[in-house]
Amino acid sequence: MTAPAITETAGFSLASPRLTRVRREVNATVAVMARDITITLRSPGTLLMSLAMPLVMMGLIGGNLMQNMASGLHFEFGEFMLVGMLVNMLFMMTTMGMINLIDDTDNNFSSELLVSPVSRYSIVIGKILGSSFSAIISSLGVLVVGFAMGIELGPWQLLALLALSPLMCLAGGALAVIAMGVIKNRKAANMVVMFITMPQMFLSGVIIPIGSSSGVLFVLSRILPMTYCVDLGRAVVYAGTPSYADVVLFNPAVSLVAIAALTAVFLVIGTWLYARSEKDK
């Protein structure tokens, strides 16, 4: 049997029309996201970590706080902490997932990404959404651990939080892209992830109310997207309850606008830094 001629087989575009510009960008974002999800599914370590994190964060840290700190508060601390931990997990796992931008540079796959004729935003957003996969697994783990600790949310509250989770992952990932845009190696990236995630947990009111923050801590809490994500999550969960005024800091619309604005700013800066770090040497 003779081999087919190369003209019939070498390229697809001879017979296939290219996708439209918008579809190409969406297609590229989906492909980048699907690749990261495939990599996660093939990495037992990452999956195990995604499931172990809720046990540590919610079970050990959260459990300890509930037993020792909740008694003096005017509201139900379990729900307060559950929403905080849920958002924290989305941010933390998405940020950790973004480290694979460094891995891509190390194994030169970033070259394949960056020579593609698509917007750098499509690549970065695809990366963030791909990293969100393990983040959402972890956040589901938080709900399971919370349930085991006796903290329950209603089905509508759960659905609302689930619907908001991609936006929250995007906000967390956008901040991480800025860091990855200026870091060159994995060791430094691991340290920076800790540097980003741990202070955020306290400054954004994940486990401690921040209504009385002042000075520098007040300013820092207001420029972190996680503050608004946590508050929006609590606005959903505490809506219509007497504790709403004690727990929720901002109008949900204000939180949504702040999340969108901060995410957009971080995404623009991060994408610029990422593209520049690869090209400007």
Add this chain to the structure above:
Amino acid sequence: MPAIIEVENLVKRYKKSKESAVRGVSFSVQPGEFFAFLGPNGAGKTTTISILTTTLSKTSGEVHIAGFDIDKQAREVREHIGIVFQRPGMDLTLTAEQNIRFHAAMYGVFAYRPTFKLMPAEYRDRVVRLAEIVGISDALFRPVGKLSGGMQRKLEIVRSLVHTPQVLFLDEPTQGLDALARRSLWDYVDQLRRQLGTTVFLTTHYIDEAEGADTVCLINRGAIAMCCPPAELKANMGADTLEDAYVDYLRADGAADTAVEASLEVLS
């Protein structure tokens, strides 16, 4: 016919370097031409090819690919080129087919689907037939990390051609390949040029691979020393083979001695 690659006064100075890696390089490549870029290590070959493929910024100069400016129309340039990198740029955890599918999606040739079976029949048929041609059928659904270096190189070439680029950049594509793998890869590239008229821009350390080039360009210390057909280069240097001509030139220029001295210095 207008040139498909036009480079004028290209200069690249890396941020932490005192000297320019590429110093005022100018050349042009015609459509369908096989253009070989030769030079010793550190001559500026990879820097030039990186700028031409939009992966590295230039310090100054003008570069047009397929009529598009690499700074102002980088996206259009990327649509018209295919690249085989010096350092393989495959995802080793994905299978060969997944790498091809990813590339096809990034270039908008096909809408992405999560599995091979869900991709359109046209995609599936062509990937299978392409794999037959380059002899990687058995490896199509194996993780790339488990393929031999030769297979990975072939796969990279297949991948770089999926969107039918007008210009194929090959940056030392046969590095680390055995003689048989090199031969089969070049047979495939030759077929491509003949049947599709693809322009090939090659950098290589294997001088014999440039024997069949239409134009050979010698670059040394960031500047072009000579740009002409291989026969003319051999005649100019009074050499029988391109390799002899190349080595004679480097010796005359002092580059070979400098390289030997440098290596002896390191050894001592």
